[in-house]
């Protein structure tokens with residue numbers, strides 16, 4: 156998937172939930188809701204959703220008009236970038252900031268300075284935060300070992316894993332702009348010797364101690380066999396990029412390929428799963 160369509164549906168504030176439900180029903184890959192609670196101040200609500208470029212646009216517009224008469228619909232072609240209005244984001248002891256931002260740090264805090272111009276992963280999205288927390292927890296539990304970061308975007312999770320001591324990080328993304336951003340950002344953090352960026356999943360070789368996959372709903376459902384094969388017997392798979400409502404389906408899909416779900420975490424409308432090979436004692440950490 157080289158690029159996405161960015162669909163914005165603007166409605167009266169009281170139609171926010173209806174607009175969100177309609178957007179999910181269109182098969183979108185992810186969405187954000189902007190309203191008074193998130194600083195959208197003009198008394199209206201906006202649902203911004205990303206979906207595969209090439210989807211039948213007139214059909215989508217017709218169904219939006221039927222469900223939400225009078226909604227203002229706008230389209231743009233872009234990569235899934237939340238970087239344009241990047242701000243300083245704190246997730247526990249990790250601070251994600253644009254390259255030039257002034258950041259005050261306390262002892263023990265780690266600053267990632269990410270150029271998110273054309274890639275997803277400036278730290279502000281709840282799924283990124285959920286995955287940062289998972290990397291931090293894994294690093295606190297023991298050595299990270301070998302890490303695979305699927306859908307690396309800016310490289311935010313891959314770089315964090317390298318800075319937290321991973322021996323080696325394989326990062327991949329189907330988007331060439333994301334790969335370029337991840338390579339540049341890894342070099343800027345001095346971890347390009349351990350972060351290797353590719354366009355495809357590793358096809359063979361040793362499985363990974365930690366597999367991170369903050370992607371989108373449909374690709375995650377499609378990649379279950381391939382991702383399960385990447386997880387070492389004592390490893391962990393962290394899945395995000397899915398809405399809370401999609402947890403049961405995602406869980407069933409991955410349990411169907413031999414993994415067991417250890418944990419579900421939620422942030423707003425978003426969720427993260429942590430899974431491990433089912434035949435392994437759930438108490439055993441990566442090693």
Ligand SMILES: C[S@@+](CC[C@H](N)C(=O)[O-])C[C@H]1O[C@@H](n2cnc3c(N)ncnc32)[C@H](O)[C@@H]1O
Pocket residue numbers: 156235274275276277278280282283286305306307308309310311312327328329330333369370371374396
């Ligand atoms: C939600 S962003 C996550 C970015 C970053 N890892 C983070 O946590 O903020 C999803 C990324 O997955 C990539 N992507 C989409 N489909 C993919 C696929 N089938 N395989 C690998 N990456 C994919 C997108 O290009 C995008 O960079």
